[in-house]
Amino acid sequence: xxxxxxxxxxxxLRIEGLTKVYGSTAAVSDVNLEVRxxxxxxxxxxxxxxxxxxxxxxxxxxxxxxxxxxxxxxxxAALPPYQREMGMVFQSYALFPHLTVAQNVTFGLRMRKLPKxxxxxxxxxxxxxxxxxxxxxxxxxxxxGGQQQRVALARALAIxxxxxxLDEPLSNLDANLRQSVxxxxxxxxxxxxxxxxxxxxxxxxxxxMADRLVLMSDGKVQQVGTQEELYxxxxxPFVARFIGHxxxxxxxxxxxxTFRLPGGTVLxxxxxxxxxxxxxxxxxxxxxxxxxxxxxxxxLATARVEDATYVGDHIDYLxxxxxxxxxxxxxxxxxxxxxxxxxGETVGIAWDGxxxxxxxxxxxxxxxxxxx
Amino acid sequence: xxxxxxxxxxxxxxxxxxxxxxxxxxxxxLMLIPLLMTAYMSLFADGVVTYPPSGYTLSWxxxxxxxxxxxxxxxxxxxxxxMATLCSLLIGVPASIALVRYSFPGxxxxxxxxxxxxxxPGVVIGLGLYVLMVDVEIRTELPLTGSDWVLVLAHLLIxxxxxxxxxxxxxxxLDRSIEEAAANLGASPIRVLxxxxxxxxxxxxxxxxxxxxxxxxxxxxxxxxxxxxxxxTFPISVLQYLEYRFDPLVAxxxxxxxxxxxxxxxxxxxxVKLSKVV
Numbered sequence: 001x002x003x004x005x006x007x008x009x010x011x012x013l014r015i016e017g018l019t020k021v022y023g024s025t026a027a028v029s030d031v032n033l034e035v036r037x038x039x040x041x042x043x044x045x046x047x048x049x050x051x052x053x054x055x056x057x058x059x060x061x062x063x064x065x066x067x068x069x070x071x072x073x074x075x076x077a078a079l080p081p082y083q084r085e086m087g088m089v090f091q092s093y094a095l096f097p098h099l100t101v102a103q104n105v106t107f108g109l110r111m112r113k114l115p116k117x118x119x120x121x122x123x124x125x126x127x128x129x130x131x132x133x134x135x136x137x138x139x140x141x142x143x144x145g146g147q148q149q150r151v152a153l154a155r156a157l158a159i160x161x162x163x164x165x166l167d168e169p170l171s172n173l174d175a176n177l178r179q180s181v182x183x184x185x186x187x188x189x190x191x192x193x194x195x196x197x198x199x200x201x202x203x204x205x206x207x208x209m210a211d212r213l214v215l216m217s218d219g220k221v222q223q224v225g226t227q228e229e230l231y232x233x234x235x236x237p238f239v240a241r242f243i244g245h246x247x248x249x250x251x252x253x254x255x256x257x258t259f260r261l262p263g264g265t266v267l268x269x270x271x272x273x274x275x276x277x278x279x280x281x282x283x284x285x286x287x288x289x290x291x292x293x294x295x296x297x298x299x300l301a302t303a304r305v306e307d308a309t310y311v312g313d314h315i316d317y318l319x320x321x322x323x324x325x326x327x328x329x330x331x332x333x334x335x336x337x338x339x340x341x342x343x344g345e346t347v348g349i350a351w352d353g354x355x356x357x358x359x360x361x362x363x364x365x366x367x368x369x370x371x372x
Numbered sequence: 373x374x375x376x377x378x379x380x381x382x383x384x385x386x387x388x389x390x391x392x393x394x395x396x397x398x399x400x401x402l403m404l405i406p407l408l409m410t411a412y413m414s415l416f417a418d419g420v421v422t423y424p425p426s427g428y429t430l431s432w433x434x435x436x437x438x439x440x441x442x443x444x445x446x447x448x449x450x451x452x453x454x455m456a457t458l459c460s461l462l463i464g465v466p467a468s469i470a471l472v473r474y475s476f477p478g479x480x481x482x483x484x485x486x487x488x489x490x491x492x493p494g495v496v497i498g499l500g501l502y503v504l505m506v507d508v509e510i511r512t513e514l515p516l517t518g519s520d521w522v523l524v525l526a527h528l529l530i531x532x533x534x535x536x537x538x539x540x541x542x543x544x545x546l547d548r549s550i551e552e553a554a555a556n557l558g559a560s561p562i563r564v565l566x567x568x569x570x571x572x573x574x575x576x577x578x579x580x581x582x583x584x585x586x587x588x589x590x591x592x593x594x595x596x597x598x599x600x601x602x603x604x605t606f607p608i609s610v611l612q613y614l615e616y617r618f619d620p621l622v623a624x625x626x627x628x629x630x631x632x633x634x635x636x637x638x639x640x641x642x643x644v645k646l647s648k649v650v
Contacts, residue, residue, distance in 0.1 A: 059552075059556060060555075060556075061552050061555075061556075080555070080560075081552070081555040081556055082555045082556070082557075082558050082559055082560050082561075083558075084556075085558075086556065087556070087557075088552075088553065088556045090549045090552070090553055091549075092547055092549055094547060094549040094550045094552065094553040095550070095553075096550060096553075096554070096568060096572075097550070097572060098571045098572060098574070107554065107557050107559075107567075108557030108558050111557055111558035111559050111563065112558055155553075155557065156556075156557075159557060159558065
C-alpha cells in the first residue's frame with residue numbers, strides 16, 4: 001500500500017507485509033504500519049477485521065505466515081514471545097490469580113533475574129505510578145476491576161518494554177470508569193515515552209486515546225491517519241461509514257453535478273466531478289443542513305421527515321428521499337432552541353462541497369473539479 | 373386482589389424454601405444414615421447382628437487387635453492408593469496439559485485411550501490383568517504375585533482416567549491469556565508451566581488426587597483377581613471376614629477406617645480448602 005513509501009525513518013516499531021493465513025482465509029493480509037517513538041497507534045475496526053490478530057502477531061502469540069516486525073530496526077518476527085520485550089495489557093487483564101499484586105508486578109523482573117534491590121526499587125516506583133502501593137499484598141480477586149486493570153498495566157510497565165501492547169484495555173470496565181482510565185493510560189504512556197499499539201473496536205475510545213489511527217477491515221488496512229484525516233478525508237466508503245457513520249448513497253454520476261439514485265431520484269451535488277457511471281456518495285449526518293422555509297439557496301435534495309428525535313445538542317432526523325432510501329441528518333440545536341420539524345413534512349437539504357465525498361466503482365475517492 | 377396475589381406469591385416462596393430445606397435434609401440423611409448405622413451397629417453386644425440388640429458394648433473395638441489382618445490390609449490399601457495416586461498424577465497431569473494446550477496428531481485417540489478404562493467393567497479388567505500377570509510371571513519368572521507394584525499398576529488403569537478428566541475440566545476453564553501474559557513477561561515455556569500453569573491447576577490437581585485415592589482405595593472387583601494370600605487390600609479383608617462371620621466387629625473396623633480417612637482429609641484441608649475443590 002501507499003503507506004510503505006511514506007514510512008518515516010524515525011519509526012520505532014515497523015510492520016512490513018505482515019500476513020497470517022488460517023487454512024484458506026487470510027486473517028491479516030499484507031499489513032504495513034509504522035509506529036513512531038513515543039506514539040500511541042490505535043488499531044480500530046469491527047470484530048473479525050484482523051486487528052487483534054495483528055496485535056497477537058506483534059506479541060508473538062501467533063506465528064506470522066510472512067512479513068517482518070521490526071523494533072529499532074531488528075526483526076522480531078521469528079522470536080518467541082518471551083524474547084520480544086513487549087509489555088502487553090490483556091483484555092481480561094490475565095493477572096496471575098495465585099500471586100499478590102507485588103508478585104504480579106515483579107513477575108517479569110524475576111524472569112529477567114534482576115537483582116533484588118532493583119526489583120524492589122522498580123516495584124515501589126511502578127506501584128506508586130498506578131497508585132496501588134497500599135494494595136501490594138492483596139490478591140487480584142480482592143481488587144476492583146479498575147484496580148486489576150492498573151495492576152495489569154503496572155506489570156507491563158515494570159519490565160520497561162520496548163513496545164506497550166494494549167488489547168481492548170477498557171472493554172471490561174464500567175462505562176463511568178472508562179474515561180478516567182483511558183486518560184490514566186495515556187498519561188502513563190506519554191510520561192514513560194513508550195511506543196504503544198492498542199486495539200479497540202470502540203471508535204470513541206480510539207479517537208480520544210490515539211495519536212494516529214489505523215482502520216482495518218477484512219484483514220486489511222483501510223486507512224492510516226490522524227483523527228482529522230480519517231474523519232474529513234476517508235479514503236473509501238468503509239472508512240466513511242465506520243468513522244462517524246456517514247450516509248452512503250449508491251447511484252450514478254450522470255452529469256458533473258448530478259447524481260441519480262437507482263429509483264430515479266436525482267440529487268444535485270455541491271461540487272463538480274469528471275467521472276461518470278456508478279459511484280457512492282458519502283454524506284455525514286452532522287454536515288447536512290435542513291433548509292428553512294424562506295431560504296434563498298435551492299435545495300440539493302428534498303426529503304420527507306420520518307422521525308425526529310431531540311437528543312440535546314442536536315436533533316436526530318431520519319429522512320427518506322423520494323425513492324424511499326433513507327438518510328440520517330443531525331441538526332445542531334442553538335441557544336434559542338431549534339424547532340423540531342413535523343413528521344411527514346417535506347424538507348429541503350443542502351450541504352457544502354467540502355462535506356460531500358464521492359467514491360468510484362473501485363471504492364477510491366474521486367476529487368472534485370476545480371471551480372469553473 | 374393485588375394484596376391476595378402478593379400474599380400468594382410470598383406463600384409460594386416460603387413453600388419453595390421449605391421444599392429446598394427438605395431436599396437438603398433428605399440428601400444429608402441419605403449420606404449419613406449408613407455411616408451412623410454402622411457406628412451404631414459396632415456397639416451391639418450380640419455376637420450376631422440382631423435388632424434390637426440385647427445390650428451395648430465397646431468390646432469389639434478392643435478385640436480388633438486380635439485381627440492383625442485388618443491393620444495390615446489397611447496399610448496395604450493406603451500404601452497402594454497413595455502410590456497409585458502419585459503415579460496417576462505424574463501421568464495424568466502432563467497428559468491433560470498436552471490434551472488441552474497443544475494440538476498434535478493422535479490427540480483425539482489419546483483422549484479416548486486415557487478415558488477408556490472407565491468404560492470397561494472392573495471384573496473384566498481384573499481377569500484380563502490376572503491372565504497377563506500369570507503369563508508374564510511364567511515367562512520371566514519374576515515374583516509378581518504378592519507385589520505392591522502389580523496392584524499399583526492395575527489401579528493406575530482406573531485412577532488415571534479420573535485424574536485426566538478432572539485436570540482437563542480444570543484446565544479448560546483457566547484463562548489461556550494468563551499463560552500468554554507470563555510468556556509476554558519473559559517466561560520460557562518451562563517456566564510458564566511451573567510458575568503459572570501448575571500453580572493455577574492446584575485445585576484441580578488436589579481434586580484429582582482425592583478421586584484417584586478414593587477410587588483406588590475402595591476398589592474390589594478388579595483387585596480381587598490380583599491379591600495373594602500375603603497381601604490383600606482393606607475392602608477385601610472386610611469381605612473375607614464377612615464370609616465367615618457377621619458380627620459387629622466388622623462394623624467397628626469400618627468405623628476405624630472411616631476415622632483414618634477423615635483424619636487424612638482434615639490434614640489435606642489445612643493446605644487446600646477441600647470445599648472449594650470438589
